[in-house]
Amino acid sequence: MPQELAEKRMRLRYAGTCRVCDAALAARTEAVYERSTRTVRCLTCSPPVPVDVASAGAGPPAALEPDPVDSGVAGASARREYERRQAKREARIRAKHPKLGGLILALSDDPQSTTAWSTGALGEERLGTRLDELATDTLRMLHDRRIPGTRANIDHLAVTPTGVYVIDAKRYVGKRPTLRVEGGVLRPRVEKLVVGTRDQTKLVDGVLKQVELVRSIVAEDVPVLGVLCFVESDWPLIGGAFTTRGVDVLWPKKLYPRLTSSGPHAAHVVDLHARLACALPSA
Structure with a gap:
């Protein structure tokens, strides 16, 4: 549309x-x-x-000069998937119950498998809005980037003077991310990411794969850092952030100062931004 x-x-x-x-x-x-x-x-x-x-009671706005790089729209693909699933469910119910379909839809909720896409999209949108507010000539953002050959995407890429940040936004409202370490002396050390009571170590695995992909695109001397950013989670008043297998696990306000720090790669930000936008198109 x-x-x-x-x-x-x-x-x-x-x-x-x-x-x-x-x-x-x-x-x-x-x-x-x-x-x-x-x-x-x-x-x-x-x-x-x-x-x-x-x-609005006014004429159309003046045309804006387009940005040569498509920075993408945060949460766009997740929002489209949510709307697709919602529309499919509505069509199915209305076809099966021509007379009562509207009432059934009004009195029932979407299944969790559908609302999860809306929850995820909202987390990406909220984080993306704030990241765009931070953007400058030396801090450039890319959102919702498609990984070629797969149905997966990268939520956010921040190209900064200190390197490229691969940011995976997660919205687990009221749940606390923690690091659980098992073994270490007589057994191999194993680190697990636990969110609330659930083992979510697979989220770390996903970020590491994205980091390797981005690292293959940028120059060898540019650091590529993985971040799991939990939006609206239950973080403690003191401490809370941690690193597991090289991936930083934190919340938005803890992330922002890292992105705005000065570093040795400021002169390469524009070129890296364009290179990543070309290699990883908007989803």
Whole structure:
């Protein structure tokens, strides 16, 4: 669906809440309405979209010069997958129950296998919004990059003076990531990532694969660092962040200072950004 049909910038008739950052939006506030999800986004969390002339009471915005590099949209592929699964479920229920389909949909929730995509997309969107706010000439972002030959993607890539950060965003609301170490003296040392009560070491494995892929694209002397960034998790007041098998496990505010630090590779940021964007297209 074209963007001008899928989204509309308008003044809200009623109060609402931003889908991305949960900010309260008062009635008459300008925001972006998403027709596909029937939700709104505040302007801070929204890329420029065409203005609805009738709603905003103004002419169309001036054309913007396009960025030569497609930086991508955070969470876009996960959001599309959620909407695809939701639409497929709705079509199936309405076909099976022509008269009661609408009522069944209104009284039932999507299965967890579907809502998980929305949860993941929201985590990527929220982190991506803040990362874009940090972007400068020497800190450039890429979002939702497709890994060629697979259905997988890389959530975020930050190209900085200290190296390239491969950032995997995870949204486990209220759950605490911890490092569990087993063995070490008489047995081989094994590190496990536990989130809440579940072993999620596979998340570390996934980041390490992404790091190796990115490392094969950039120059040999440029560090490539893996990050698992947990959004809205239950982090302790003191400490909490840790590193396992070379992957940093932390929360957004702990990540931002690392990305904005000065380093020896500032002169290569623009070239690396373009090279990665070409090798890993937008998903």
